Amino acid sequence: MEIKLRVFRFNPEKDAKPHFDTFIMDVDPNDRVLDLLEYVKADFDSTLALRRSCAHGVCGSDAMRINGRNYLACKVLVKNLKSDTITVEPLLGLRVIKDLIVDMGPFFENFRSVLPYLINDDPLPADGRERLQSPEQRERFEDTTKCILCAACTTSCPSFWADERYVGPAAIVNAHRFIFDSRDTAAAKRLEILNQQIGVWRCRTAFNCTEACPRDIHITTAIAEVKKAINTGKLD
Amino acid sequence: MANIHQFDVIVVGGGGAGLMAALNASKTARTAVISKLYPVRSHTGAAQGGIGAALGNIEEDSPDWHTFDTVKGSDYLGDQDAIEFMCHEAVQAVLDLEHMGLPFTRTADGRIAQRPFGGHTNNVTGKPVRRSCYAADRTGHMILQTLYQQCIKNNTLFYDEFQVMDLLLVDGKAAGVVAVELATGELHVFHAKAVIFATGGHGRIWEITSNAYAYTGDGCAITARRGIPLEDMEFFQFHPTGIFKLGILITEAVRGEGGILFNAKGERFMEKYAPRIKDLASRDVISRAMYLETRAGNDVNGQRFFYLDVTPETVNKYADLDGRTRPDGTPYHVTAAEIMSKIPDIADFCLTYLGVDPTRQPIPVQPTAHYAMGGIPTDKYGRVVVDEKNTVLPGLYAAGEVACVSVHGANRLGTNSLVDLVVFGKHAGLDAAAYANGADFTPLPANPTELVDETIARFQNGSGKERVAKIGSELRAEMFDNVGVFRTQESLEHAVEKVKELRERYLQVKVTDSGKIFNMEMMQTWELGNMLDLALVTAVSALARTESRGGHARDDFPARDDVNWLKHTLAWMNGDQVTLGYKPVVITKYMPKERTY
Structure with missing residues (x-):
């Protein structure tokens, strides 16, 4: 099928402001949008800059805005978009460096701020084996272990657009992953961090994050569970 | 003038092996990780099914069985001392990951869950054994995330989105690496006492592959250009179940x-x-x-x-x-x-x-196309060994898929890639730090960026008669058709000639993007050069090996030939010339026998 691909372009070494380039191409409906961008580089303009690696939705490199919504370019097929015009733009809310590449610095800073690692200074089991965890305890935080830090959620959030100091859904998801891990001992500390002004209360439950997540994490639910834990002081 | 940095240990690559190396080296030595991707984008994250370790959580198992299965899986080309070391270390490695917070799937009694995987058996009954420790079907993702989390906890120093383009060797010792910072195009020289390559594999040289775009064999190509041999490059694993x-x-x-x-x-x-x-x-x-x-x-x-x-x-x-x-x-x-x-x-x-x-x-x-059994030759401490006598090159290390210890021999068992990167990443990190603490800095060469400067100038001044995308697609098709699951003398000779032709044409490419900021065209042009080098080494090594063993199957020589070919290939690159040598396989307990399942 023939499609019109509109791609956001900005070269900071040449352009005063961004523009769109339009490419008319014949594609397979099963092509990924990432494939289309690779066709652009191969056949039209080899200077197009974007990040990509695994090409099947697990590395998180190629989150971008496609027809007005955040996707991984490798995880959305042409036929899914139900449109013969496809517009590709960089993520919103992060500074555009070149073409589809944005500055991920603030995103990773927010991630780091929630202590995203297991904290447990208790002695290990005397036999040196694994800490025990029941399947039910493990299931409690299963959903939030899936995060690949692609930033599709955080950069779809109106609260983050308004203020990039807001830790954002991805950081809360990663805090949730440890807060509800029965082996972790620092939930209170993380809840204190997220109870601050730039923490969970900035979430206005717009649900954009949940819709944008390429891993189908129930992000809004996770945020609500963190809010509840702050309010009740309980992890149930 | 390039920016100069100094560290005791430089780790190149931020996947599982690189992060394990960094976590362990940084305990005693000033360490930095240089990665062309953000570490969490690394291909370790794509590993699915599990990490093998004889925990025996569900049924009887033993590291010795894991050892024998790995030896047999390698079609007897794996070095048995290294395999035994890895399989015994695997148990503690998995427990260490759990202690770091890795969310393994659990058994009803709260232990790490295990499931059967190809080639892993109960050595008494010959039946499949539950040895693969897993977290659903995203075990690699969990390993990568857990190790990255630990790096954050430990304030590990990262240079993210820096592409290492050259290795500096002075007086036969490692002296550092040269990298380009993608965001600025600036060159950086990292002066180091020890350098650990953990840059992953090169499956992108085949048309149908499970591998990430990033898997362009950078580490192997960089070291080969500096005179380090590559080991067993004819052995590349084709995984049977890729999506059509x-x-x-x-x-x-x-x-x-x-x-x-x-x-x-x-x-x-x-x-x-x-x-x-x-x-x-x-x-x-x-x-x-x-x-x-x-x-x-x-x-x-x-x-x-x-x-x-x-x-x-x-x-x-x-x-x-x-x-x-x-x-x-x-x-x-x-x-x-x-x-x-x-x-x-x-x-x-x-x-x-x-x-x-x-x-x-x-x-x-x-x-x-899935996994490189071959790579930079190392011993079980990750030290790079550069000849038939396993002479160590001081200060140079490799771990993970880029390395060839060799624990996978002619064919890797499922789950052993994750075992490999955790075990050998750890030991490379520990040994590199110990080495660095007892060594002085080797002075940098007079012009450390010379080779990188020349390479960039060549890309900018090419005639433009040839295009990267075209050469790349011809390369991948040729390799898949002629250096794929089955090979013959005819197909391999064809591939060697074709790759040489492509290498000739590659000299005519021109990078049209003249900018410095995120010049991804420049990087991908350079990556293609790496792939062309590795494709040539692979085809030449495969042509010489007139037997079938593991991942190297010759239609014209269908049998394994232990009399003539129970040995590792070493391949040295010198321009278009590949010189081959061989070294013996280490056999300790398990004499080669016919491999049936």
Whole structure:
């Protein structure tokens, strides 16, 4: 099928402001949008800059805005978009460096701020084996272990657009992953961090994050569970 | 003038091996990680099915059985001292990961869950054993995330999105690396006492591959240009179950959970090729079986693919026929919901890319280029060894897929890539730090960026008569057709000539982007050069080896030949010339015998 691909372009070494380039191409409906961008580089303009690696939705490199919504370019097929015009733009809310590449610095800073690692200074089991965890305890935080830090959620959030100091859904998801891990001992500390002004209360439950997540994490639910834990002081 | 930095230990690559190396080296030495990707984008994250370790959480197992299975899986080309070391270390390595917070799937009694995987057996009964420790079908993701989390906790220093382009060797010792900062185009010289390469594999030289775009063999190509040999490059694993056309991996865990392979006639064809463990035979065995089935006209629609069926009806039917039981002795019967919980990501891939629900329909699969058994030669401490006598090059290390210890020999068992990167990443990090603490800095060469400057100038001043995309697609097609699952003298000679022609044409490419900021065209042009080097070494090494063993299957020499070929290949590059040498395989306990499953 023939499609019109509109791609956001900005070269900071040449352009005063961004523009769109339009490419008319014949594609397979099963092509990924990432494939289309690779066709652009191969056949039209080899200077197009974007990040990509695994090409099947697990590395998180190629989150971008496609027809007005955040996707991984490798995880959305042409036929899914139900449109013969496809517009590709960089993520919103992060500074555009070149073409589809944005500055991920603030995103990773927010991630780091929630202590995203297991904290447990208790002695290990005397036999040196694994800490025990029941399947039910493990299931409690299963959903939030899936995060690949692609930033599709955080950069779809109106609260983050308004203020990039807001830790954002991805950081809360990663805090949730440890807060509800029965082996972790620092939930209170993380809840204190997220109870601050730039923490969970900035979430206005717009649900954009949940819709944008390429891993189908129930992000809004996770945020609500963190809010509840702050309010009740309980992890149930 | 380039920016100069100084560290005791430099780790190149931020995947599982690199992060393990960094966590361990930074305990005693000033360490930095340089990675062309953000570390969490690394390909370790794509590993699915599990990490093998004889924990014995569900049934009897032993590191010695893991050792023998790995030796046998390697088609006896693996070095047995290193394999024994790895398989014994694996148990503690997995427990260490759990202690770091890795969220393994759990058994009912709260222990790390384990499942069967190809080639892993109870050595007494010969039946599959539950050895693969897993977190659903995203074990690699969990390992990568957990190690990255630990690095954050430890304030590990990262240079993210810096592409290392050259290794500096002075007086036969490592002195550092040269890297370009993608965001600015600036060159940086990292002066170091020890350098650890953990840059992953090079599966992108084949057309159908499970590998990430980033898998362009940078570490092997950089070191080869500096006179380091590459070991066993003819051995590359074709995983039997890639998604048709796309090559995206469908983990062996699907067969571990009971999935069955069928040909176009609806026959469970693995019964013919591996009568005892059938669909859980080693990957090379199944990929070759698919090729033979294709040659017999048994592929689906004449399109060289087969069906992998994990619907509950099929799983339960064949589990009954095989007499498979659960640990408590009851028959192994599954529901769609149970399958979904064990392989959620696989189900997602199938739905996204094929529109197939694997609990209701079979998955079309074909062999996909997956894993480099070969690479930079090292010993079991990750130290790079540069000749037939295993002479160590002081200060230079490699770990993970880029390295060849060799623990995988001619064919890697499933789950052993993750074992490899955790065990050898750790030991490379520890040994590099110990070395650095007892060594002085080797002075940098007068002009450390000379080779990188020349390379960049060549790209900018090329004639522009040739294009990177065209050369790349011709390379991948040639390698898949002629240096693929089966090879012959004719196909390999063709490939050697073709790759030489492409290398000639590559000199004519020009990078049209003249900017410095995120010049991805420049980087991808450079990566293609790496792939062309590794393709040539692979084809030349494969042409010389006139036998079939593991991942290297010669139609014209179908038998393994232990008399002449029980030895590792070493290949030195010098421009278009590849010089071959050989070194013996380390055999300790297990004398080579016929390999049947």
